[in-house]
Amino acid sequence: MGNSKYDVGNGIHRVPTWRIAGYALNNTATNLYLFLMNFIAYYITGWVGLGVVLAGSFSMIMRVWDGVTDPFIGYIVDKTDGKFGKNRPFMIIGNIILALASFLMFFVTPSLPEGAPRIFFFILINAIYYIGYTFQCVVTKSAQTCVTNDPKQRPLFTVFDAIYNMILFTGGQVFVSSYLAPKYHGLGKDIAMFHEFWAIVALVSALFTAIAVISIWPKDRREYFGTGKAQKITFKDYFEVIKNNKAIQMLVVSASTDKLGSAARTSTVTLIMYAIVAGNYALSGGFQIYTTIGNVLFIILGVGVIATKFGQRKAMVISSWIALIGNILMMLLWGFGDPTTLNLPGYEGFTGFSFFTVALFILTVVAGGFQQVSSNIVIPMTADCADYETYRSGRYVPGLMGTLFSFIDKLVSSLAPFVASICLAAIGFKTVMPDVDTPYTPQLKVVGIFLMYGLVSLGLLANVIAMKYYPLTAEKMEEVREKISEIKNQNA
Secondary structure (H helix, E strand, C coil), rough: CCCCCCEEECCCCCHHHHHHHHHHHHHHHHHHHHHHCHHHHHHHHHCCCCHHHHHHHHHHHHHHHHHHHHHHHHHHHHHHCCECCHHHHHHHHHHHHHHHHHHHCCCCHHHCCCCHHHHHHHHHHHHHHHHHHHHHHHHHHHHHHHCCCCCCCCCHHHHHHHHHHHHHHHHHHHHHHHHHHHHHCCCCCHHHHHHHHHHHHHHHHHHHHHHHHHHHHHCCCCCHCCCCCCCCCHHHHHHHHHCCCCHHHHHHHHHHHHHHHHCCCCCHHHHHHHHHHCCCCCCHHHHHHHHHHHHHHHHHHHHHHHHHHHHHHHHHHCCCHHHHHHHHHHHHHHHCCCCHHHHCCCCCCCCCHHHHHHHHHHHHHHHHHHHHHHHHCHHHHHHHHHHHHHHHHHCHHHHCCCHHHHHHHHHCEEEEHHHHHHHHHCCCCCCCCCCCCCCCHHHHHHHHCCCCCCCCHHHHHHHHHHCCCCCCCCCHHHHHHHHHHHHHHHCC
């Protein structure tokens, strides 16, 4: 180990908090592209030439492809340890691929002849896009082990990551609903909307990647990860790890089912709930702004108090239970309350706070905050799983841990757009997506509630069940750190 003041003994190494904050922006950089691709169904149906169900199927197939490439890229990460570090090259290369591939998707595809040439080109470029996405995403998980292993500091990634994500997706929704959609007369009706959208995403994502690279720079060294020496990893080792590491098995079950529900909350579902059921699409962004500060407070409570004092496993269990109860209550509120009374100060027709508005606000703040904890804490928990594998077998395979997690996660969550498209097709939306001008029907309300709250409730229930068999308690992780420290001292 180094002699830095952040190497505090007992096998624990820390890092200045600002570096954790900066490193977390690597995930935000990829989530910017994820947010952009949330609107891809409008692009596919409007400019590529596929119907609603085919668009949903396409998204599912691409996510499966994304998952299939994960183990191979994870293998490359585990084999990499050069003068530029183990993680930084993948952050930079991944972001460059994302920018170039998405540029080709949105700027070149519409200029091709309609039909097969346009569709095949789009599929090919999309496949390359997801390789870049995985290159950069894998570092979000694999580099956790070298940034810090302090049990009081490692969960802080979740705080920064969750806050960044809420700002991104809340601000992004406001940006789309209040600026892009009105400017271009709807979603996906003008190709210029996607061009402007892409330019903003590419620029900000590149900036965040640069900050993340600078933040991780001094810790991206062999002395801060694994056993302190080079090792040979083969695909045969991967099968042994998957078979015997119960921690990553349970984490995959937990996170993938949770992600299925979260991924089902597409831009179309948001439009259904606010524009069609509640009758005011502009509220979708405004309501998220009102609830974001409250969400942040509960994230700090869930991570800053529970995770740092009692361990990440307990934080996952408690936050999942609270979020589950909150989502069930919101299903009942939308089902039996009056969503048309939803309104906020500063919006047309506001005459005071209704019961529906107050109840939805409280439930969204509490359930949303703890749901962010359960969703985001799986990333530092992946680092615990990697440390546990080093303790268990002597292998340091963070790339495997991160990409195995992503592989199953993406296979399951890839079903989300397909499930959403099947639900919409079942109530008559087979060739076009619901838009702000689509009239209200009870069937749309049922589908919207199920996709907004129903699937995620099932995922949260799976979290609770999986954590009963997850072995990495706070006490176990202390034992893991001590054993790894002994191995490093022997190798030194």
